[in-house]
Amino acid sequence: MWLSDGELKQTFLPYVEQNSHWYSKSIRGASTNLLEALRVNLNKMFRKYCINTPLRMAGFLGNAFEETIWMTTLQEKSHYWYQPWGGRGILQLTHPENYATYWKFLGKTISNDFKSYQTAYGKINHMKGNDVRKEKMKVMQDANYPNLAEYHRIREDISSRKTKFPTDSSGFYWVSRSTSISKYADEPQQLEAVTVGTKSYYRSPSFWKVANVVNYGSYSSSRTQYGTSINGFPERCCGYTNCLMVLTELKFPDGKEKLEIPKGWKQRDIHGNDPK
Template structure:
């Protein structure tokens, strides 16, 4: 546990450095417990110097930097939310506090502890994609209008057929 605390402390040291300080001090952050720690610097420089930034590399960098596994590993308890879509009737989406924390951490960290704050723009749209991903990639059931977990897919989801 002490090694992990040391790693976190060193990460915070790096965050407050400017780019030239990071480059000059890169060896300071590598040790026997974390032999590839300076990979952080190499990836950063590679992204800065690359004309073709691979989105998966960028996503992986921010996943690690923001400790996203902590939020992704929270329990995903789905809540059904019905909204009146002007001239389109009632639309339903599904949200969870775990997905909220992950979205807020990436997009607006200042509201991470203000569950479902309207300051996080587009969260309901993100929830629509989140629900579709859960339906395709997991075996989670979705709550119906009576809050029973009976639905294989989000309410209103049109499954594509081959």
């Protein structure tokens, strides 16, 4: 599959549910610009990493829309303790270890200086308490490590829409887990409706596992299914629901009925314009 401009915009969710309220998501503005900028590299990444079925694409995009705050940013906007090693890219690479793993995959040699930095960072990561870790990270900021300037530069490339790295790093993350995320995306869909007011979104055990790996790096059955441990899981499901509607032939269960379109939803038109 190769998604055209209109097809990619159609996958972008028209609605998102947060705290029992529905909010419309417009395709105009920053989201359109980012989708347009990434489309070709996103399609190339899908082919390179075999995210090449409707279910795999839906699993990827359902998470990507939430990770990028509805396609408005390629860099995590937060003040968490681990900055400046916060999330970058479509699926948000985080922490020096994950950046270095990707760079090694690209054939880059990781210097002993960076390895030493990574070891020191790892010790902070294992400390208890975000305030403690944030205090310790003050000495780990870029300005104190001019010898690592090259790594700081290529780290920023992963959040630049002008390069392939926001998409390519995310495809690498998808396949580099101990179990490729595609394994979970390929599982049979047991769709379950979640109705909030006049609309429904859908979740499934398969997508729950996909979101687990995106968030934690691995899936664990010890996490309560559909619990609150996954950041923004309902929002991810809204993106997933819309992608299933656009990319697959699946029907949406609603009591005794099988719906073509989820309850209360409207599709974008063939050009990806907002539903009227």
